[in-house]
Amino acid sequence: MARVRKPQKVKEPIRLRMKNLSDGSKSLYLDIYRDGKRTYEYLKMYIIPETNNNARKQNQVTMDAANAIKSKRIIELTSGEAGFENREKIYLLDWMNTYKENQAKRGKKDGSQIKVAIGILKTFAGERTTMDQIDKTFCQGYIDYLLTEYRPKGKRVSNYTLKCYYRVLDGALNSAVRAEIIKVNPFTKIEKSDKIRLPESKRSYMTIEEVRALIATPMKHEEVKNAYLFSCFCGLRISDVIGLKWKDVFMDRGQYRLAVSMQKTKDPVYLPLSPEALKWMPERGDKTSSDPVFDLPSPTYVNVLLKDWAKAAGISKRFSFHTSRHTFATMMLTLGADLYTTSKLLGHADVKMTQVYAKIVNRKKDEAVNLVNGLFD
Numbered sequence: 001m002a003r004v005r006k007p008q009k010v011k012e013p014i015r016l017r018m019k020n021l022s023d024g025s026k027s028l029y030l031d032i033y034r035d036g037k038r039t040y041e042y043l044k045m046y047i048i049p050e051t052n053n054n055a056r057k058q059n060q061v062t063m064d065a066a067n068a069i070k071s072k073r074i075i076e077l078t079s080g081e082a083g084f085e086n087r088e089k090i091y092l093l094d095w096m097n098t099y100k101e102n103q104a105k106r107g108k109k110d111g112s113q114i115k116v117a118i119g120i121l122k123t124f125a126g127e128r129t130t131m132d133q134i135d136k137t138f139c140q141g142y143i144d145y146l147l148t149e150y151r152p153k154g155k156r157v158s159n160y161t162l163k164c165y166y167r168v169l170d171g172a173l174n175s176a177v178r179a180e181i182i183k184v185n186p187f188t189k190i191e192k193s194d195k196i197r198l199p200e201s202k203r204s205y206m207t208i209e210e211v212r213a214l215i216a217t218p219m220k221h222e223e224v225k226n227a228y229l230f231s232c233f234c235g236l237r238i239s240d241v242i243g244l245k246w247k248d249v250f251m252d253r254g255q256y257r258l259a260v261s262m263q264k265t266k267d268p269v270y271l272p273l274s275p276e277a278l279k280w281m282p283e284r285g286d287k288t289s290s291d292p293v294f295d296l297p298s299p300t301y302v303n304v305l306l307k308d309w310a311k312a313a314g315i316s317k318r319f320s321f322h323t324s325r326h327t328f329a330t331m332m333l334t335l336g337a338d339l340y341t342t343s344k345l346l347g348h349a350d351v352k353m354t355q356v357y358a359k360i361v362n363r364k365k366d367e368a369v370n371l372v373n374g375l376f377d
Helices: 053-079 092-105 111-125 136-148 159-178 208-216 222-232 238-243 299-312 322-334 339-346 351-372
Strands: 014-020 026-034 037-047 249-252 255-261 268-272
Touching (some): 014 053, 092 159, 136 159, 208 322, 222 238, 222 299, 222 322, 238 299
Antiparallel strands (some): 014 026, 255 268
16 A cells, blocks of 8 residues: 655744743744745734633734734735845845944944944844845834843843934934935834833933022132033033134124034034123133133043032032033023024024923923912911
């Protein structure tokens, strides 16, 4: 009798797999293998421990939904709807390295962040992912991977750091659009609520009473004190104060102004100087136009000196030179300057960057009106 051969099992191009998570649940993802290349799609779906009947039912619903997505992907893959056949094969990791080199040529100092992001992408998607496979699902999967599974040395990193690695890929894809490698950056299709969110930034600033206390408190390094108070009344960063030359100070129709190229943004800004700001500028004497206005030590030592000075003035809040910039912004808004004008004085590229100070002022208003609570009971 002839031996009956068992039907050969056909390997699926896409398999549904699970990854164990630290909380006992399992993350579902698709293992996609095509033309000798392996990629992964994280589904943002989770199997929970089956501690009761409801958990078992929930897991069954989740598995049914995951298998439906898997079936859809297989149809797309085999029918060519995903466009694999017609586009030039450019590997994601190759493009990331090209992007890293281009950033270095432009003088950008984000090479170390890009290097880490390349390592994350290699773990997340493998080495054979091509640019034509980067879609909204891939980008959302990358965000979810950063938030739920990326654990260097077994520890979760802050959202500030994760945001950097998200921005690296976002920037690389924007660059790919400009190079006509892809038509659109898929990150633009993702809702803001689904991206990596940062806690609201806290701005430490001095109140008018605290500025008065600082003015009244002597400091051994008088130049540092003067530079800090000068910034309280014009909003310059420490890098801009250090870089300020006498040639940058000029008179325009009876108004003293500064011509400053912001160290952070490189944008030129023309700032009017109030009499209060001028009060803290040193005398020019015989200094040349190329001499610095303020003769300051290193920024690190400046902040050491400032902390001792603040302590002597009775100020216990977080204190550094940058609080002078925050102080200027909140003071302007508190005294009635509008948001747009304050934004321009700070040299912000977008007024949205200045809105955090408006929130501070609004909180101060809320606190002020509530001071009367209980007075008339």
